[in-house]
Amino acid sequence: MTDTSDQLLVEEFEQLAAFAEREIETVRLEFLGGRLGLRKATNGNHGTVVMRLVHEWMQARPEFGLYPARGLKVEAHGQGRVLPDGALAPVGHFAGHGDWSDPDGVLMTVEVTSHDSYTHHRDRVEKRQAYGEAGIPFYLLIDRDESTVALYSEPDPRIGYRHARRVAFGAKLLLPEPLGIELDTEKLKQYVD
Template sequence: MAGTSDQLLVEEFERIAAFAEREIETVRFEFVGGRIGLRKAVDGNHSTLVMCLVRLWMQARPELGLFPARGLKVEARRGGRVLPDGVLAPLGHFAGHGDWSDPDGVLMTLEITSFDPDTHHRDRVVKPRAYAEAGIPVHLLIDRDNLSVLVHSDPDPEHGYRDVHMVKLGGKVTLPDPVGIELDTEDFKQYVD
């Protein structure tokens, strides 16, 4: 490892992640909270949920794009690197960006829980906190284990999101500004297994 510190530098992580993406197609790496995380290939229901939401945004807010697995720099000092299931931003926002974009201009992040041992810590704790630290206005979590949707809003860089609203799958939930749409989750119930 470069330097005299035992901690991995973000530049070293980026080289490892780029190598892995080229050589190992079924996994991608994330770096958040000073730890490398492994993001495995997602199952078909997970991918279908992402595509349902992509289509929803194309219809409801055509000026916005929900970009699947767009790399973001997160945490207070932008030292983290994550791959949300979706990143909502104006169309063309990421044009010319490399693998990892600053979160400025991002309106919302999307995560969908996976059926792996680290999903609780990664999707319900670490990532929402990293998104709040980065100042991302809204974070949407579709929790397939708990059959619920959580909308995080009003980010506080020191304490996480101040407002978390939960609705059971099948209900409707309003995504606050700057997203500003009502989300009907009835169709999501068929993709939770």
């Protein structure tokens, strides 16, 4: 699309997203790169991976909450709208926020890949770029297709993130301060499907 008159405005997207959430319970919408995206209901393994992470953070760092599907404003000038599988922030950080929050105060976003045709471009490229552009310090990608976990750090608005550390499922991954936990990825092997 080159004619900007055909593009969806952020305000129009927010109205559409609110309608979809109210009326179509299995679908939530995202808006990235000026394009509308669907966030479909996930399978049980995908949800279990997210809940394992929520549980780990509750035990290891109770001052932080890993908020599933918390709406964030990303991209240049906050023109994108995404629903990461997790947004790590201090407990209570999102109190009083509406559907879409500025990324200020978010320490890390988490995505768990799904088995669909959009995963590569959405989770591995677009969202990594959007989270880095928004200045979110860390992005954790749990890639069930490749059986790896990647931690992206040092956000850079031009390239997303300057640094990546990737380990295969089964290895331990140290998440530096202020995250401050060691992720044991051994159990992720059982949630590949």
